[in-house]
Amino acid sequence: MKALRLHRELSAIWGAPPGWRGTISTVNHSDIGRRLILAAFAFFAIGGVLAMLIRAQLATPRSAFIGPEIYNQLFTMHGSIMMFLFAIPMFEGLAMYMLPKLLGTRDLAFPRLSAYGWWCYLFGGSLLILSLLLGVAPDSGWFMYTPLSSKPYSPGINADFWLLGITFVEISAIAAAVEISVSILRVRAPGMSLDRMPLFAWYLLATALMMLIGFPPLILGSILLELERAFGWPFFDTARGGDPLLWQHLFWLFGHPEVYIIFIPAAGVVSTVLPVMARTPILGYRIIVASVLALAFLSFGLWVHHMFTVGIPHMALAFFSAASTLVAVPTGVQIFAWLGTLWAGRPQMKLPMLYLIGFFVTFVMGGLTGVMVAVVPFDWQAHDTAFVTAHLHYVLVGGFVFPMLAGAYYWLPHFTGRQRTFRLGEAAFWLIFIGFHLTFFLLHLAGLLGQPRRIESYPEAAGWTWINLISSVGGFVMAIGFALFAIDIALQLFLARRAPRNPWGAGTLEWAMMTPPAPYNIASLPRVGSREPVYGEPDLANELARGEGYLGAARNGWRETLAVDLKGQIRHIIVLPSNTRLPICTALATGCFFVALLLKLYWLAPFAVALVALLGWRWAWVLGRCEDLGLLPIGRGETAPTHAEADDPPGWLGSGFLLLADATLFGSLLFGQVFLIVVAPNWRSDHMVVGSWLVIAIAAAAALLAGALARSADMRVERAIPGHLLLAATLAVSQWQAPAPSGSAAGALVGMLNGYGLLHIAIALLMLVFVCFRHRAGFLSAARSSEPRIARLWSDYAAGVGVVVALASQLPALLR
Known part of the structure; x- marks a missing residue:
C-alpha cells in the first residue's frame, strides 16, 4: 500500500499533463528520448527513400530517371540527413532515455535544456526537409565544398538552407553534449564511482566531450560561409585573400571526429549487450575505458587524411598517414575484448546477438579498407571514387546501424514492457545483411575500376553496368529489410504479450525498475556497490519500489534527485524544474532568427535575438527561492543541501562545458586567421x-x-x-x-x-x-x-x- 501511494505521488509530480499541453511542455527525459528516437528513424526513412532514388538512377548507364540538378539535391540531402538528422540524434535519443536509468537516477541534469535541444532539432530538420519539398534543397554535396557552394556558383537559396538548417540542428547537438557530460559526472546513484559506471556511460561521456570539441569548427565554417554569401565577406575567395581550403580544414576538423562520434556510442551498445548475450561479465573493463578515451583523443588528429590530394607537404602526409593507421589500435583492443568475452562465456544466439555478428563482419571489413585509404599512395588512386563510398558505408552502417538494431531489440522490453511474439526480426536481419553487402561490396571493385563518386550517369563502355545493377538490387533488398524491421517493432509495440521485468537476466540498473518505466524512473535511489548491482542484490527492485532507498518520499512537489562526486559520494540534492513551455518558445524564437536570415529579412534578426535573450532571462529567473533551507533529510539517516546552496552546482559545471565548446569555436577562428596568413596566395x-x-x-x-x-x-x-x-x-x-x-x-x-x-x-x-x-x-x-x-x-x-x-x-x- 505504501509503495502504491508513493507511486501515485511521484507520478503526479513527474508526469506530464494530458493532451497537447503536455506534449509541448514536458521536460521528462523519457519523453524527450523517445521523441528523438522516433524522429531520427523518420528522417532515416526519408534518407533511405532518397538512397533508393539514387540507386534507381545508377542502375543502368545513361539513365534518364533523374536529371543532374535533382540528382545533386538527392545525394546532398541523403548524406546530410543520414549524418546530421539520423545518426547523431538517434544516439542522443538513446542516451537521453537510457542514461538516468543506467545510472540509477530520476532524470538528467538540465531537463529544460534537453527539451530545448529536441525542439531545435525538430525545427531545424523540418527546415531541411521543407527545402526538399520546395525543390530548393542543397545541391553542393553534404560536405558543401567551396567555391562550389559560394554565391557565384550557387546563387540560389539552396546552400543557405544547408548552412542555416544544419547550424540550427547543431545547437541541439551542443545542448545534448552538455547535458550528457554533466549528467554522467554529477547525476548518478550514490556509491556509483566512475569505476563502477556501466561501460555505456563511459562511451557516452567520451562522445559528448568529442561533440563539444568537434562540432564548433563546423558551426564556425557555416557562419563564415553564410557571411560570405550574404554580405560578401571573402573568407574563401582567393582573389580577395581567402582560400577554399580553409573550408575543408574546418569541415574535416568536424567531419573525421564525426565518424567516431557516430561509432563510439554504437560500440557502447555492443559492450552493454554482448556480455548479457554471452552470459558473462565483459573482459578488460579498464582496458576498454582506456581504449575509448584514446580513440576519442586520436580521432582529432586525422582530419587531413581527407585532404591527401589537395597538395600538402610530405612531412604532413607522413604524419597524418601514420596517425590514421594508429587509430586502428584502440579499436582493435575493443574488438579483441569483445571476442574474448564471447570466448569466455556461453553465447545465446538470440536476435540481438545476430545483429552483433552482423556488426563484427561488416565493421571489420570497413576497418580494413580504412587502413588502405590511410596509405597515401593508395588514397591518391582511390580518392573520390566509389571505393570510398563503399568504405564509408561499411564503417557507418556496420559500425552504427547494426549495433543500434541490436540495442533496439535488447531494450525493446524496457521501452514497451512487452516481449517478442512475432518472429519477423530474423527475416529482417538477413534481408538487411545480405542487401547491404550486395549494395556496397562490389562498389569497392567499381572504385578500383575508376568509377567516380557523386556522378548521376556513366557510359556503358566503362564496364560498371553489372556492378551498379547488382548494387541497386541489393539496395532495394536492404530497404525491404528495414521496412520489415519497422513492421516487427510496431507489432511488438501494440500486440505482443507482457514481458518479465528483466527478460535477459542483465545486471545493470535499468532492469531494477518497472517496465515500461514510470515518469520518475525509480521510487527511491539505490546505493551502488558494484558494476552490476542487480546481480548482487536480487531483491533490489522491490526494495527501491517500497521507498527504502534515498529520496523515498515525495516532498513539496519537488522533482528531486541526488548529485554525487567522482567517487560516488553524495554532494547535494538537485531540485529539477517542472514542465514548462519555455523550451519550445525559446526554440521558436531561435528558429525565427534563422528563418529571418534565410529569407534575407536581416532587419528582423535582431528582434529574434532580443526575444531569445528575454526568454533566457525568464528561463533563469523562475529558478531558486528567497530563503536558505540548510541540510534536508534524504533517507537512510543522511542529509544534504539543495543545489542552490552547494559549492559546485550543476549549472557551474554545465557553463564550463558550454564554454569549452565556445573556446573551441574561438580557437578555430584563430586557426583560420593563421592559416590564411600563412597559406592564402593573395593575403x-x-x-x-x-x-x-x-x-x-x-x-x-x-x-x-x-x-x-x-x-x-x-x-x-x-x-x-x-x-x-x-x-x-x-x-x-x-x-x-x-x-x-x-x-x-x-x-x-x-x-x-x-x-x-x-x-x-x-x-x-x-x-x-x-x-x-x-x-x-x-x-x-x-x-x-x-x-x-x-x-x-x-x-x-x-x-x-x-x-x-x-x-x-x-x-x-x-x-x-
Whole structure:
C-alpha cells in the first residue's frame, strides 16, 4: 500500500499533463528520448527513400530517371540527413532515455535544456526537409565544398538552407553534449564511482566531450560561409585573400571526429549487450575505458587524411598517414575484448546477438579498407571514387546501424514492457545483411575500376553496368529489410504479450525498475556497490519500489534527485524544474532568427535575438527561492543541501562545458586567421591601425579591471560592468579603424573577431545585470551564491576573449 501511494505521488509530480499541453511542455527525459528516437528513424526513412532514388538512377548507364540538378539535391540531402538528422540524434535519443536509468537516477541534469535541444532539432530538420519539398534543397554535396557552394556558383537559396538548417540542428547537438557530460559526472546513484559506471556511460561521456570539441569548427565554417554569401565577406575567395581550403580544414576538423562520434556510442551498445548475450561479465573493463578515451583523443588528429590530394607537404602526409593507421589500435583492443568475452562465456544466439555478428563482419571489413585509404599512395588512386563510398558505408552502417538494431531489440522490453511474439526480426536481419553487402561490396571493385563518386550517369563502355545493377538490387533488398524491421517493432509495440521485468537476466540498473518505466524512473535511489548491482542484490527492485532507498518520499512537489562526486559520494540534492513551455518558445524564437536570415529579412534578426535573450532571462529567473533551507533529510539517516546552496552546482559545471565548446569555436577562428596568413596566395596585410599597441594595452587593462571588480568581497559582481563596457568600446574602436570586411579576407577576419568579442561581452553584461536584479530581489545570500559564481565564470571568459581579440585583430597591421 505504501509503495502504491508513493507511486501515485511521484507520478503526479513527474508526469506530464494530458493532451497537447503536455506534449509541448514536458521536460521528462523519457519523453524527450523517445521523441528523438522516433524522429531520427523518420528522417532515416526519408534518407533511405532518397538512397533508393539514387540507386534507381545508377542502375543502368545513361539513365534518364533523374536529371543532374535533382540528382545533386538527392545525394546532398541523403548524406546530410543520414549524418546530421539520423545518426547523431538517434544516439542522443538513446542516451537521453537510457542514461538516468543506467545510472540509477530520476532524470538528467538540465531537463529544460534537453527539451530545448529536441525542439531545435525538430525545427531545424523540418527546415531541411521543407527545402526538399520546395525543390530548393542543397545541391553542393553534404560536405558543401567551396567555391562550389559560394554565391557565384550557387546563387540560389539552396546552400543557405544547408548552412542555416544544419547550424540550427547543431545547437541541439551542443545542448545534448552538455547535458550528457554533466549528467554522467554529477547525476548518478550514490556509491556509483566512475569505476563502477556501466561501460555505456563511459562511451557516452567520451562522445559528448568529442561533440563539444568537434562540432564548433563546423558551426564556425557555416557562419563564415553564410557571411560570405550574404554580405560578401571573402573568407574563401582567393582573389580577395581567402582560400577554399580553409573550408575543408574546418569541415574535416568536424567531419573525421564525426565518424567516431557516430561509432563510439554504437560500440557502447555492443559492450552493454554482448556480455548479457554471452552470459558473462565483459573482459578488460579498464582496458576498454582506456581504449575509448584514446580513440576519442586520436580521432582529432586525422582530419587531413581527407585532404591527401589537395597538395600538402610530405612531412604532413607522413604524419597524418601514420596517425590514421594508429587509430586502428584502440579499436582493435575493443574488438579483441569483445571476442574474448564471447570466448569466455556461453553465447545465446538470440536476435540481438545476430545483429552483433552482423556488426563484427561488416565493421571489420570497413576497418580494413580504412587502413588502405590511410596509405597515401593508395588514397591518391582511390580518392573520390566509389571505393570510398563503399568504405564509408561499411564503417557507418556496420559500425552504427547494426549495433543500434541490436540495442533496439535488447531494450525493446524496457521501452514497451512487452516481449517478442512475432518472429519477423530474423527475416529482417538477413534481408538487411545480405542487401547491404550486395549494395556496397562490389562498389569497392567499381572504385578500383575508376568509377567516380557523386556522378548521376556513366557510359556503358566503362564496364560498371553489372556492378551498379547488382548494387541497386541489393539496395532495394536492404530497404525491404528495414521496412520489415519497422513492421516487427510496431507489432511488438501494440500486440505482443507482457514481458518479465528483466527478460535477459542483465545486471545493470535499468532492469531494477518497472517496465515500461514510470515518469520518475525509480521510487527511491539505490546505493551502488558494484558494476552490476542487480546481480548482487536480487531483491533490489522491490526494495527501491517500497521507498527504502534515498529520496523515498515525495516532498513539496519537488522533482528531486541526488548529485554525487567522482567517487560516488553524495554532494547535494538537485531540485529539477517542472514542465514548462519555455523550451519550445525559446526554440521558436531561435528558429525565427534563422528563418529571418534565410529569407534575407536581416532587419528582423535582431528582434529574434532580443526575444531569445528575454526568454533566457525568464528561463533563469523562475529558478531558486528567497530563503536558505540548510541540510534536508534524504533517507537512510543522511542529509544534504539543495543545489542552490552547494559549492559546485550543476549549472557551474554545465557553463564550463558550454564554454569549452565556445573556446573551441574561438580557437578555430584563430586557426583560420593563421592559416590564411600563412597559406592564402593573395593575403594582404592592409589592416592599418594607428596606435595598435595602445588598443591592446587598453583592452588588457579593461579585462584586468573587470576581473578584479567581479571578485569583490561581496556578491555584487555588477561592479565588473564598467570594465566590460570599456573593453567593448575598445573593440568597437578597433573595428571602426579596420577596413571594410567585404574588401579583403584580412578585414573580414577582423570583423569576425571583433564581433565575437562584442557578443561575449554583451552576454557577460547581461548575466552581471541579471545577478544584480537577483540580489536585490532576495534570491542570493551567503549560502545561495552559485549564480554569482556562474556569472564570474562567463565574465572572466569574456574578458580573456576581449584581450585575445584585441591582439588578433591588430595582427595584420603588426605584420606589415
